[in-house]
Amino acid sequence: MTRHSSDPDFQVLHVMAVRGLVPRATLDAAVGAEAASERVRQLVQDGMVKELSGRVEGYTLTKGGARAPRRAAGDRQVRRQAALDKVRDGDLDWMAKPTIDSYHAVWFELHEALLQSQGLEREAGN
Numbered sequence: 001m002t003r004h005s006s007d008p009d010f011q012v013l014h015v016m017a018v019r020g021l022v023p024r025a026t027l028d029a030a031v032g033a034e035a036a037s038e039r040v041r042q043l044v045q046d047g048m049v050k051e052l053s054g055r056v057e058g059y060t061l062t063k064g065g066a067r068a069p070r071r072a073a074g075d076r077q078v079r080r081q082a083a084l085d086k087v088r089d090g091d092l093d094w095m096a097k098p099t100i101d102s103y104h105a106v107w108f109e110l111h112e113a114l115l116q117s118q119g120l121e122r123e124a125g126n
Contacts, residue, residue, distance in 0.1 A: 010068065012039050013061065014113060016049065017069035021058045076113075080106040 011031045016022050027036040040059060043049040048065030052058055083103040086094035096104040 009039055009043065012036065012043060013048065013065055013068045016059060016061045017066060018114075021052065021056065021060050023058045027059065076106055076110055080110075 012027060015027060015030045019026065024036070024040075027040060030036070031039065040049060040051075043065065044051055044059075046064075048062055048068070049059050050062050052060060079101050080103060083094045083101060083106060087103060093100065094102050096102055098105065
């Protein structure tokens with residue numbers, strides 16, 4: 001598997017949201033060394049990420065930085081629940097129909113976000 005190519009700001013914030021304290025090497029693996037360096041520097045300057053040094057080293061989210069991944073997760077949860085409610089009401093299209101915001105479509109987004117947090121991308125056949 002290879003690195004995911006979507007928005008590096010979200011990737012950096014998401015990795016930190018999932019892992020908490022993140023060493024620089026983990027960020028480099030998730031978004032690429034050049035993108036990580038540039039984005040982390042800007043996110044620290046914007047007050048969304050805090051760099052820890054000394055006995056414990058790495059990067060972590062500030063309260064402001066923690067809001068971005070949570071908003072995405074909260075939105076996903078609302079959409080998943082709405083689709084599940086429609087399935088329970090008997091409209092089975094909402095379970096897996098690919099052209100609507102179905103339960104499966106929302107779950108797939110979550111799966112992609114989890115892969116992204118690990119710096120991975122789905123490859124053909126996997």
